[in-house]
Amino acid sequence: MSPILGEIVGTMILIIFGGGVVANVSLKKSKAEGGGWIVVALGWGLAVAMGVYAVGSVSGAHLNPAVTLGMAAIGEFSWSQVPGYILAQMLGGFLGGVIVYFQFLPHWEKTEDKAVKLGVFSTDPAIPHTLSNLLSEFIGTAVLLVGLLAIGANKFTEGLNPLIVGFLIVAIGLSLGGTTGYAINPARDLGPRLAHFFLPISGKGGSNWKYAWIPVVGPILGGVFGALLYEVLFEGKVTAFFWSWTVLSAVVLAAAHFAGKRGTHSLRHGERIKN
Template sequence: MEADFSLSVRVISEIIATALMVLIGNGSVANAELTGTKGHKTGWLLIAIGYGCAVMLPAMIFGGISGNHINPAFTIGLAVSGLFPWNEVLPYVCAQFLGAFIGQFLVYVGFKPFFDKTENSELVFAPFATTPAANSTWNGVFSEFVGSFILFFAALGITKAAFFQDNQGTAHFALGFLVLALVLSLGGLTGPALNPARDLAPRILHQVLPLKHKGSSHWDYAWVPVVMPILASIVAVALFKMLYM
């Protein structure tokens, strides 16, 4: 259906959709982690539900317009398998990163009083980007690759399934439960990211914003949530296409 819309409309939709995803998702993290918020210490379940909704709502709004990629890894994986035109990859990826910057900046503006109150620099970092809970880069590599593979393979399975062909709205609704399940299960290992734009753009903002209790932006780990989702997407999309398309 997205082919009925011009590239400019689809790119604008990707900007808005990605901004909405980061705002809702990382806003949920800020609400749960930062000192003094109404949701302080509400825990991982709040974050998981928040990120499930953060993916579900843009999918239901923009799935029929831009395809609601909201993830450079997915866009690249589709292109590698010939399911998305290469000449549109750069506009989509740029839109996704711009949207992630916008969404994260809105989180920063809205929660600034609580960023200022939070003295633990790792809790200040948490609403921006991801780190491995076990302080193991390779554990992060495992988590981001496996989680991303499941995300992209299952997302294609849901949106391409014959069961949903007459009701794509229900398929897009189901994507929220897919992300909810991934955050509840594998999310405790890294965050998770599963999306280069969702992690790298906020990490850059963490580096440059004048946060009162800013610690490390963890650049030694930053390659993992960029490279692993891309590799996982290429493998997952290719495997799904080989088996079912």
């Protein structure tokens, strides 16, 4: 198996188990309906662990463009391989979403809530707020990269590393995930969101493209920042890239803040005109 195929298969496994647990606890008539947030967080942690176990020896099991870019940013991965890995991850996410759709085929019609159906495939904010939502994804992914690099710096009993990575995902979900659903992975959100858009899901509604940029941009900014921050904190390496990326992240967050304020103002102005 080639590394590219490994990333496709690993990300597909990630979404089969991760999207699957969301479908299991949220779609009507599922025996696991109402399982709750702890079940979802545990399911996603195991999803990541299983994906890493499956293809870790083949591709390194990035399964996440933010991880790929973060590793490249600190010289742990070749920039020439980045485009292929990211495309493979997106394809794997899409295929995983398609498989989840077929697994729960009769349950889509039984579920009336369009947002619940979309939630099986992609994330959305508990409170829509552009800056806060982007910042949540930034922080969650930065924590992910710092955690992954810290785990990699430790020696565990052979074969336990993927399970420890799974625990890290569970910790992020339980502690930080309630704000946006913790995409912390552009392929985890955009790939399945595309599947939602193309699949003939009964009564599915829109794919919420207005929000879709946040779980892509936030994890990319946060992932690279987290990897660079790890170098600063644990290795004492302060590079020009770190400062440049910090400034870039601050500019994007500031732009998101002002864009969100303009959107809120426009909405309120429209409501006043309507009334």
